[in-house]
Amino acid sequence: MRDPFKIDQPTCISFSGGRTSAYMLWRVLQANGGLPAEAVVCFANTGKEVEATLRFVRDCAEHWRVPIHWLEYRAAEPGFAVVDFDTASREGEPFEALSEARSHLPNPVARGCTTSLKIRPMHRFVRRLGWAEWDQFIGIRADEQRRVSKIRARGHSTESTRETMCMPLAEAGVTVQDVAAFWQTQSFDLELLTVNGRTLEGNCDLCFLKPRGQRLALIKARPEAAVWWIRMESLKLASKPSGARFRADGPSYADLAHFAADQRDLFDPAVEPITCYCGD
Ligand code: SF4
Incomplete structure (x- = not known):
């Protein structure tokens, strides 16, 4: 059976800054003997992540010796900026800039913030690398069946048909319990309270x-x-x-x-x- 974490074509690993997508990254590193040359890891910062999340992203990069690209939305071309732990926005600047550019706040009906603050900066970043088509690894687990079915039915993101959505954790049957058990054995962790996963x-x-x-x-x-x-x-x-x-x-x-x-x-x-x- 094919290992869902194995990478052999351009792949963007979407790291949300949470334990699940960090675990996905760790599995990718294990399956490929490190980060393959065809892969990049991206973290899109909205400016409203708590400090513990930013520390966790930095710690994953340092402990696992893997480059993580920190991206932020910008209204001006090319539509994103590359930042790092020290320069990342912490006062909601990208989020506020987006609200100003769109002249309204996101809301449950016209959300837009996930797409503009997270998905598009990653798309723009990989296109600047010259990628025309790529796999997007997202950290969705096997126990998140509703999300899995929805994404499987669509196959690509709402933003680009050139991006194939891949859910290696779901394919491998990884559940919230597996993720929690993994982090109990690590020397560092996300220092945020978790309730029922x-x-x-x-x-x-x-x-x-x-x-x-x-x-x-x-x-x-x-x-x-x-x-x-x-x-x-x-x-x-x-x-x-x-x-x-x-x-x-x-x-x-x-x-x-x-x-x-x-x-x-x-x-x-x-x-x-x-x-x-x-x-x-
Ligand atoms: S839906 Fe919008 S406000 Fe909520 S976490 Fe995502 S980007 Fe932030």
């Missing part, structure tokens, strides 16, 4: 797709995290009146911060986050 602060810290109760709990734990999201909702953009929100179907971030300060609890552990490409 979900890293609550993973991806953008207060992503509007996270359940309301989860965002509230995160604001309670770190009230300063809400400041940027509140400011973005108060921004006036060409197509966005001041006060227009990330989610019209729930409280504003300012309200969530007030609830958090009042110690009221909106947590509903049954509510699942809306899935997106942003990863684990």
